[in-house]
Amino acid sequence: MKPLRRRAAPSRLAAALVAALSLASMAIASAALAGCAGLAPRATFPAEARPAAGRAERRMLSNYLPSLAGGPGDSPVYVVEGRKPGGTFFVCAGTHGNEIAGVVSAAILAERAELSAGRLIVLPRANRSAATYPDPERPGPPAILIPTPRGERRFAYGARRTNPADEGRPDPAVYLHPDSSHPQDGAEARNLDRSYPGSPDGGLTARVAFAIQRLLEVEGVAVALDLHEANPESKLAWNIIANPKNVDLAAMAVLLLEEEGLRMAVDASAEEPRGLSHREWGDRTKALAFLVETPNPGQLYPPRTGDPFADPELPLGRRVAAQLAVIRALLAAYNEAAPEGERILLEALPSRAEIEAGGLGALLE
Secondary structure, three states: OOOOOEOOOOOOOOEOOOOOOOHHHHHHHHHHHHHHHOOOOOOOOOOOOOOOOOOOEEEEHHHOOHHHOOOOOOOEEEEEEOOOOOOEEEEEOOOOOOOHHHHHHHHHHHHHOEEEEOEEEEEOOOOOHHHHOOOOOOOOOOEEEEOOOOOOEEEEOOOOOOOHHHHOOOOOOEEOOOOOOOOEEHHHHHOOEEOOOOOOOOOHHHHHHHHHHHHHHHOOOOEEEEEEEEOOOOOOOOEEEEOHHHHHHHHHHHHHHHHOOOOOEEEEOOOOOOOOHHHHHHHHOOOEEEEEEEEOHHHOOOOOOOOOOOOOOOOHHHHHHHHHHHHHHHHHHHHHHOOHHHOOEEEOOOOHHHHHHHOHHHHOO
């Protein structure tokens, strides 16, 4: 076994999760935007996870911030109860609309996961608005289509940031997180992974971030994981980033993954920039917070040919298999130290080999 690789904390990872508008406020914001920028809100799309009746309770993100109800920031949240009490595990995906492996992984969790102990909460599309328009820097297909024995499944493929037509306010010249001295491009105000802990009175992104942060607090989340993808040429690819208070668990998970042939690096959250999920979730709640990055060929930059679904080296199935393996490893590390009544015992997830051999279609309803 090779020694664990450690890298400096990444500057890219972020948490710009923010709020959504109620129907009335959305109309006002739309008119304002149309007048100053010629933009109109985009239609949303059907929920992409389809758990069978009785398998998961369906809630909405607006349960945690009612002003999101009915608007482009509202999104389904799925809760799977274990057979015995235990800790709560939160899985978030779709922070960026073009990081598709996390969305598919979260859908599989919502549709297939079973727990002998504990509780699972899955948010497959943290930023629904970001999936409604093409990324201006790295445009991709409008959707990823996955054939299954029960018909084709469609997963929207969008942009890194909230649709500007939905944000409710123009981008500032410079974005500065309230707790940061690190100025960023004004468009990063619409990056959910630069926005935590968010604000109930901010633009859409800030309100979505606030609702997610509130979910962690209200539900007493013990372990939280944000599923992401990165440019395959970036140092972020094949990486687990952990809040400093739980970096030891990430290191243990990396060792477990290496034993099964999956090599990942581990980093600790940096002090700057602020607003990232793993930093703000872990600093502001009791949750042990992590973020995982798998490489997406569709995110090559400068943009060039890269298939986010059927790339010969990095097909979607391989990336989804890796993300689900990270989930198993992180929970194994957590359960090693957790008291019996706080363990999270997740079942019914296929192995990496089974996913890569059988394909994603066999795992989706």
